[in-house]
Amino acid sequence: MKKIYVFMSALLAMFAINANAIRVLYSENFEAGGVPATWTINGGTGTIASTDASNIFQFALGQNNGRSAHDFWGPSIFEGITETSYSLSFEIRFDAQGNNQWNGEVAIFADEDGCKNTNGNGAGQWLPYSKLPNCLFSLTQNSNDEKKVVGACDYDHTHWFINNDSTKVFIPNSGNAATWYLVTLNVDTQTKEVSYEIFDYDTQKAAATGTKTMNDEEKLFATGLYLMAARYQSVYSIDNLQVYLDVDWANDPVIALTGLNDSERTYMITFLEGETLHVKGTDGVEKTYSYNDVEEGSVLYTTKTSGKLSAWTTAGQKTSEVVTVDVVCEPVVLPNPTYAVVGADEGYSKTYQFTVDNKVIPLQPDVFMDFTFEGEGGQGNFTLNNQTSGAKVSVPNKGTLKITTKALGYASSTSSVVNDIKYAIKNDIDFQHMTGETLKEKGFEQKDDLNSVSMSGENSWSGRMRLYFEIATGEKNEDQDIYALYPAYGFTSAAENYEATVAGYKKDNGYTLDGRTYKSLETAEAIKRYLLIPSKLTEEAAATMFAPLKMWNTNPGDGQAAGDDIAAAKINEGIGLINTGVKGDAQNGSIAVNNVTFSFDGLTDDDLVVISKIDNYGGGSIHPQYPVGTEPAEALAKYKADHIAGVVSTIKGTETFQLYRIDTALSRVLVLSADSTDGIDNMNYNKVVSDSNAPVYNMNGVRMNMNSLNKGVYVKQGKKFVIK
Numbered sequence: 001m002k003k004i005y006v007f008m009s010a011l012l013a014m015f016a017i018n019a020n021a022i023r024v025l026y027s028e029n030f031e032a033g034g035v036p037a038t039w040t041i042n043g044g045t046g047t048i049a050s051t052d053a054s055n056i057f058q059f060a061l062g063q064n065n066g067r068s069a070h071d072f073w074g075p076s077i078f079e080g081i082t083e084t085s086y087s088l089s090f091e092i093r094f095d096a097q098g099n100n101q102w103n104g105e106v107a108i109f110a111d112e113d114g115c116k117n118t119n120g121n122g123a124g125q126w127l128p129y130s131k132l133p134n135c136l137f138s139l140t141q142n143s144n145d146e147k148k149v150v151g152a153c154d155y156d157h158t159h160w161f162i163n164n165d166s167t168k169v170f171i172p173n174s175g176n177a178a179t180w181y182l183v184t185l186n187v188d189t190q191t192k193e194v195s196y197e198i199f200d201y202d203t204q205k206a207a208a209t210g211t212k213t214m215n216d217e218e219k220l221f222a223t224g225l226y227l228m229a230a231r232y233q234s235v236y237s238i239d240n241l242q243v244y245l246d247v248d249w250a251n252d253p254v255i256a257l258t259g260l261n262d263s264e265r266t267y268m269i270t271f272l273e274g275e276t277l278h279v280k281g282t283d284g285v286e287k288t289y290s291y292n293d294v295e296e297g298s299v300l301y302t303t304k305t306s307g308k309l310s311a312w313t314t315a316g317q318k319t320s321e322v323v324t325v326d327v328v329c330e331p332v333v334l335p336n337p338t339y340a341v342v343g344a345d346e347g348y349s350k351t352y353q354f355t356v357d358n359k360v361i362p363l364q365p366d367v368f369m370d371f372t373f374e375g376e377g378g379q380g381n382f383t384l385n386n387q388t389s390g391a392k393v394s395v396p397n398k399g400t401l402k403i404t405t406k407a408l409g410y411a412s413s414t415s416s417v418v419n420d421i422k423y424a425i426k427n428d429i430d431f432q433h434m435t436g437e438t439l440k441e442k443g444f445e446q447k448d449d450l451n452s453v454s455m456s457g458e459n460s461w462s463g464r465m466r467l468y469f470e471i472a473t474g475e476k477n478e479d480q481d482i483y484a485l486y487p488a489y490g491f492t493s494a495a496e497n498y499e500a501t502v503a504g505y506k507k508d509n510g511y512t513l514d515g516r517t518y519k520s521l522e523t524a525e526a527i528k529r530y531l532l533i534p535s536k537l538t539e540e541a542a543a544t545m546f547a548p549l550k551m552w553n554t555n556p557g558d559g560q561a562a563g564d565d566i567a568a569a570k571i572n573e574g575i576g577l578i579n580t581g582v583k584g585d586a587q588n589g590s591i592a593v594n595n596v597t598f599s600f601d602g603l604t605d606d607d608l609v610v611i612s613k614i615d616n617y618g619g620g621s622i623h624p625q626y627p628v629g630t631e632p633a634e635a636l637a638k639y640k641a642d643h644i645a646g647v648v649s650t651i652k653g654t655e656t657f658q659l660y661r662i663d664t665a666l667s668r669v670l671v672l673s674a675d676s677t678d679g680i681d682n683m684n685y686n687k688v689v690s691d692s693n694a695p696v697y698n699m700n701g702v703r704m705n706m707n708s709l710n711k712g713v714y715v716k717q718g719k720k721f722v723i724k
Helices: 009-015 436-441 457-463 498-505 539-544 632-641
Strands: 023-028 039-042 045-050 055-060 067-072 085-096 105-109 135-141 160-162 165-170 180-188 193-200 205-213 224-229 235-245 254-261 264-270 276-280 286-290 298-303 307-315 323-327 338-344 350-355 368-375 382-388 391-395 399-406 413-419 423-429 467-477 480-489 510-513 516-518 529-532 567-572 576-583 595-600 608-614 647-652 657-660 665-674 696-698 712-716 719-723
Touching: 039 045, 055 224, 135 180, 135 193, 165 205, 224 235, 254 323, 264 323, 276 298, 338 391, 338 608, 368 391, 382 391, 391 399, 436 529, 467 632, 480 516, 480 632, 576 657
Parallel strands: 338 647
Antiparallel strands: 023 235, 039 067, 045 055, 055 235, 067 224, 085 180, 085 235, 105 135, 105 224, 135 160, 160 165, 180 193, 193 205, 254 264, 264 298, 276 286, 276 307, 307 323, 338 350, 350 391, 368 382, 368 399, 399 413, 423 665, 467 480, 510 516, 529 567, 567 576, 576 665, 595 657, 608 647, 608 665, 696 712, 712 719
């Protein structure tokens, strides 16, 4: 059963609104499926979640820094309105409030400008929207920073300030006991007063009430809802968002497809209290429904007959528009999945990733895929069933991969991928295994080793001990082998505060670092690092150092010396190439280059480039396991000979990719070309050949500096690429 609608006792008690006289200007209950187009998600994930009661909108941040989302319905809903007051209401549940920083916010705004910053809150990541003009109402999470809000230091982060006023505090129930709240605003455009109530559905009482007076120059007509999720793992749920007037009106009913089973269709038709619903089915039969005779204003209509389904409402002397939908009672055939090569090696071995876009499928069902591979000569055959969208499937040799797409109530589809192109290695740029001697020959200068126990900034590569291997101990836990962890790179006995740190980590005859237990620190080696600053780069070196890969563009901008606007590069020996995050030769100061863009010279669309990275200061590395009896020194040698990257992607030779600053290392770039010995013509006739010096344009056709690209979509050699 759906939750109490906004026109029930809580709303009536506050504003004494007659439920028989409501004109809805904007409404969203998320029953139609899919995130409405009015929503913009600036990081995190916006989804429609199904509950036993209804569909709701959820904004989940995940393991990210604070990010925002907003629903902008715009000022057009008020066009032609002469009334001087209106109401707005929505339901909200605080499923999780973050666990590291506390800058969460919920706001109703009368202007969209403050929501255009995709990297956080309002005009800046830490500036609450409530401090901006044209904010009608806000809930701002206390950040425990008395410099930001007077009196904030008296509360913890579970307290939210209403309209940025530390004397007006709201404490939502969150987590497993999360409560649904109804927020209702009554806006008087003449007195410029915004009355609010936060109603607690669990206690059936108001949790907070009050009034905010807007300034004369501020806008009064609500145009959107803003959410800011604090890091990490914040989750907010929203339902039953409405803007409405207290006037006599018959609102248009809402017809939403809610059920699909082969040739059968089920629609939910909703209307409001005080109205009478009229439905004309696909069979031409007309029926009338009173609000009190159906469950919470909802009528289910099921049919196996194609035709037109129409509905309208009446209230007193008012009649709504007739809403009509075309009903097609035929099985819906699922689309074939799209796919991309996300991994490859010499020969025919490849990994494909398959994606089914259920947004284009009515009701967005859960779609599954079955795979059958038939290798040439019967070699390498396998089946893989009930895989979800995004599944990665590796094929070992030449053959055909058949895919069946299926979902309950829908007609399945079949497709196939012929894996018949053999690849040979064209270039292998192995940053992980470049030696100090090689790097010095290329112009890199050796810097101090990373050998600190600190877990801050670049020192995290050593202090967090995330680059390790495992050796079986011979013991088992419920039939599972127990492995001891040995760090390959990290702080050593020569590190600062080593003894105190080890003593603090000692546990069960081992050491627990970053949540893991290490049996020995004796295998850890300090990380040797080498630096190449832009002024040391000649044009020839920039073009040939890691050919065909091109990281640097030495063409200076106006008033710049060569290399002023490009990033320096470091290589951590045994790990990979790192973007320092600063421009030019500077090695201190604020971050200037979040992402460095890499491109290639002389490759085509037929070339595959396998990109291997280690992210999160080593968190994205692999951890090889060795059998019982392996000597740590022997395992260390094997580990250093392996490719330890755990983040692998594949692009075409004419595409670009980015490297994030400091915490991510580019360990290997493997270029694969179709093997001409396999009967494949690999000549570059009539093909686009990658050119690192080709101009880059934004989506408005303006030429850009390749080394100074902000977040956005760009075009190079006719291909789009994204800077995140």
